[in-house]
Amino acid sequence: MKDILKSAVTSVEGGLASVVMGFDGVPVEQYVHDGAGVDIETLGIEYSNALTEVRRTADSLSSGSVQEVAVVTENGLVLLRPVNQEYFVALVLTAEGNLGKGRFLLKRAARALALEM
Amino acid sequence: MKDILKSAVTSVEGGLASVVMGFDGVPVEQYVHDGAGVDIETLGIEYSNALTEVRRTADSLSSGSVQEVAVVTENGLVLLRPVNQEYFVALVLTAEGNLGKGRFLLKRAARALALEM
Numbered sequence: 001m002k003d004i005l006k007s008a009v010t011s012v013e014g015g016l017a018s019v020v021m022g023f024d025g026v027p028v029e030q031y032v033h034d035g036a037g038v039d040i041e042t043l044g045i046e047y048s049n050a051l052t053e054v055r056r057t058a059d060s061l062s063s064g065s066v067q068e069v070a071v072v073t074e075n076g077l078v079l080l081r082p083v084n085q086e087y088f089v090a091l092v093l094t095a096e097g098n099l100g101k102g103r104f105l106l107k108r109a110a111r112a113l114a115l116e117m
Numbered sequence: 118m119k120d121i122l123k124s125a126v127t128s129v130e131g132g133l134a135s136v137v138m139g140f141d142g143v144p145v146e147q148y149v150h151d152g153a154g155v156d157i158e159t160l161g162i163e164y165s166n167a168l169t170e171v172r173r174t175a176d177s178l179s180s181g182s183v184q185e186v187a188v189v190t191e192n193g194l195v196l197l198r199p200v201n202q203e204y205f206v207a208l209v210l211t212a213e214g215n216l217g218k219g220r221f222l223l224k225r226a227a228r229a230l231a232l233e234m
Binding site for chain 1: 163178185188189190191193
């Protein structure tokens with residue numbers, strides 16, 4: 001699983017870190033790029049709540065399942081994608097990172113992780 | 118303001134509806150494409166909670182202000198962008214809609230709305 005996360009992080013411009021985590025905030029595996037200085041575990045825990053809120057919202061609107069959430073902040077990009085009912089994967093990029101490529105790589109990583117889990 | 122919303126909706130492939138709303142869930146203005154069948158007010162109210170949760174998350178991580186949130190579900194795409202401290206704008210696209218163009222148009226719309234408000 002670490003290889004899948006590492007591949008996603010290192011294949012995209014601005015890739016910093018990635019984590020697989022339960023929606024309950026318990027981390028399973030993570031990869032942080034050398035010198036990225038990202039506390040990916042804390043970030044994952046915090047965003048697990050936000051992702052849960054977005055899923056609840058989509059449920060209440062009968063929008064079908066949430067496939068992806070992208071958050072753009074001043075300091076960086078965070079991409080979130082459910083792997084299955086219990087786990088999600090997050091990918092963190094610099095603010096200048098390539099969002100489109102990150103989305104593509106995270107989709108691929110989520111598929112590979114689903115097979116592993 | 119309606120013209121700004123209409124321009125964003127009609128300029129992107131798969132554009133369905135748009136709304137300007139307070140973070141408290143009170144709608145200010147909206148535009149729904151003919152026959153889109155989107156209850157944009159309810160959608161905005163529900164997503165205002167999700168967006169507030171994402172902002173809280175970014176705050177707690179010192180990620181800087183949230184500039185944009187994109188949610189991809191089975192049934193469609195929802196783009197959210199703060200206009201200022203009190204208001205945000207949402208743009209809804211079909212699942213096949215052009216996310217990249219939608220992001221560009223919503224950024225432009227948010228800027229124009231900030232000047233109006």
